[in-house]
Amino acid sequence: MIYLLTLLSGVLTGLAMPGNLFSFLIWGSLIFFLKNLDNSKRTLDRFLHTFIFAFSMLFTTLWWQLPVLSKNIPDILGSYSSFMGVLGFIGEILLLSLPYLLIWLLTEIFNRKFRETSFWNKVLFYSFAYTSAEILKDFGDLAFSGGSLGYAIWDHVGLIQLASIFGYLGLTFLIVFVNSFLAFDKSKYWFYKLPIVLSVLFILNFSIERFIPIENIEKDPLKITAVQTNESQEIKYNINSWKSYVDFSDKLRQAEKTNSDLVIFSESTFMEDITKNEVYDAFKINVKDIGKDVILGFPKSEAGEYYNTAWYFDEQANLVDSYNKIGLTPFAEFLPYEFIFDNFASFKLLRFYERGSEPGVFDVNGDKLGVQICFETYFSEISNSQVKNGAEALISITNDGWFGTKTGLTQHFTQGIFRAVENRRDFVQVSNTGFTGHVDKYGRVVKAIAPFQEEITTFEINKNDGKTIYFHIKEILKLLILIAALIFAIL
Template identity: 55%
Template sequence: MQYFFTLISGILTGLAMPGNLFSFIIWFSLVFFLRNMVNSKNYYQRFLHTIIFSASMLVTTLWWLFPTLTKNIPQVLQNYPSFLGFLGFVGMIILLILPYLIIWLLAELFHRKNRTYNLLYLSLFYSLAFTSAEILREFGDLAFTGGNLAYALYDHTGLIQLVSIIGPMGITFIIVFVNSLIAFDKTRNRSINMLIIFSFIYLLNFSIVRFLPDINYTNNSIKIGAIQTNIPQEIKYSSDIYKNYSVFSKNISDFQSKDVDLIVFPESSFLEDISNSDVLDYMKMDIQNSSKPVIIGYPRFDGENYFNSVWFYNEYGTVINVYDKIKLTPFAEFLPYEAFFNNFQMFKLLRYYSPGEKFNIFEIDSKKFGVQICFETYFPEISASQVKKGAGFLIAVTNDGWFNSKTALLQHYTQGIFRALETRRDFVQISNTGLTGSIDRYGRITNVFKDRQENNGILYVNYNDSFTIYSQISALLKVIILILALLIAIF
């Protein structure tokens, strides 16, 4: 029965994630898991609880990848059967579980015979151990931060202002600490204590929201012409660049008479390098007619390697800069640890890419900004590196056409909330099928287009060149958390 409750704990945690059920569940969803870890009598019981919790949490959080791998990609590309997609999903979950084993390893050091500990000490240990697991998820070729506990609080606008100081890892620490206080409280007043804790949390959240500055867009705001092309994957991957160009031409002409500073198209508006195609000549003429700079995504081929790239054209149709995607998607865009995963090449989308080497930033009217591609928004270091190079606002371009679920789109889009908070930079996402919209520096969604329809409009951002505390100390904070978790486990 104890393993069943751990399973429930993992499922509840997954249901708290964006687009699933209710975010407030995260404040008590870990209670069963934490209690079972403490009450376990030996190492293999704690091991099983760790595996069951992390697996059920990840599956419930990332369930939308299952139809993507078993149905959507095989139907479009026809390069592997659905059952291989099922195996791929299972394999992905197994790989994502691995960092959570640090919780089990640290717990084995912590739960020694004849050791005594109180409520505060237990709560502190598990908060540090769980936060350490999420930190480890950021490293290596298989890194992926989807499902981190902090992301459940994307709609707790007041509380998540702390991200600018302690980052998402700090929010995770607070979440686990609150769960631990509830899980390990053995007093008669547990119900009253829970009520006090929840009342304090939401009173604090409400109070902070009340004091946040109003959203204020002026004539000095940067106006971005955002284009949600909504090209179906079966058309996009048919490599018919003329159909894709017709969508480009129609949308850019809509902005010809509008007052915008920049026009932005999604990732992979073309799936081929069009540098030697007559389509490029047509596209340049359209840009010249619009008299506005344009950002558009399509691959770059240097004669040897392909790069997933974003191109920046000035108002005269001349390429000013290019950014090559640095954080490629494992298996879909590159093969990680090739010696071990050599038999998993069927999951690549069209081709493998080489990673970019520089965090290039772009500039309009002497204002610098960063552009990132697709799932790079899941990695704080991309935004942080661009901000350190002078970016005053951030743009993400993505496809997201593989996902039929609103949950998938929302989980991706809300990454921009945390990148905005970490850097205090306004954040814009431009997507093929959605979600396309804008987020201000306080993590508030200021505009969002309806998904799965062709649409364009103007998104506003304000420039900011200040630095947050978190952007200065994030690396040090991670090291401190890892060291503290180990020290408390040992001593």
């Protein structure tokens, strides 16, 4: 029965994640897991509780990847079977669960025999231990922050302002602290404290939100025209560059009529390097005709190697700059730890890519834009490095056409909310199927195009060159959390 309660904790936590059910579930969803973990007397029991929670939480959070891996990709590319896709999804969840075993290891130290622990000792220990596990998720070739607790409160506009000081990890700490406060209360009526705690959090969130300044458009904002094509992957992956160009040309002509400085298309606008064929000449004529700068994505082929690249052309169709993706997606874009996962090469999409070396910051007529590609928005380090290199606003281009559900699209788009608050930079995501949208520096969605529809719209982006507290203390904060977790485990 106790394992079922831990399983319930994991499922409820996953259901609190963006696009699933209700975010407020996160404020009590960990209680059963924390109680069971702390009350267990055996090492094996603590291990099982940790693993069951992590696996069920991640499975429920990332369930939308199952149809992507087992149906969408096999149907379109035919590179592996649907059964292999199911196994691949289960393997992915297993790998993503591994960092959470740090909670178990620290708990083994914390719960040693004959040790007396107080209420506050437990509350702080589990808060630091869980946050430490999320720090571990950011390391290595399998790094992926999806499923981190802080992301659940993306719609708590007041509370997420803490991310400008402590990042999304600080929000995770707050969530575990609240859950631990309720879980380890030994009083007879502890359950009745839950609505009180929720009320306090609601009032606090509302109060902070009320004092957030209204974002006024600057005298000279950067005007961006975003193009959401809603082109299916079946079409995108089965037509040549000329047919892709026809659609691109049509959308570019429509964008010409907008009042903007820059037109942005999604990742994988073309599926091959058009600079190597005759499409490039027609492309340049098209860009020059509309008289606007253009950013778009297509692969770069260079000396037999490929890069997932964002390209920037000025209004005269001159290639000004390009950015090769740094944060590649494991298995889909590169093979991590090849000596272990050599047999999983079939999970790649069209090809494997080489990793870029420099943060993508484009100088667009004097405005510095940090440009990211697809899942790079999950890595706060990339946004941080772009701000360090002068980025005044952040932009992401992505090919989310693989995701057939709003859950996957929502979880991806909401990453921009946290990157915006952490850096106090306006954030724009341009996706082929959605969400395409503009988030202000306080994490508020200013304007967005609904998913699965074709639309061209213009965003007015404010620039900012200030630095947040989180920008300055990011690395030392991680170190302090890890040290605190170890200290509370030992002392």
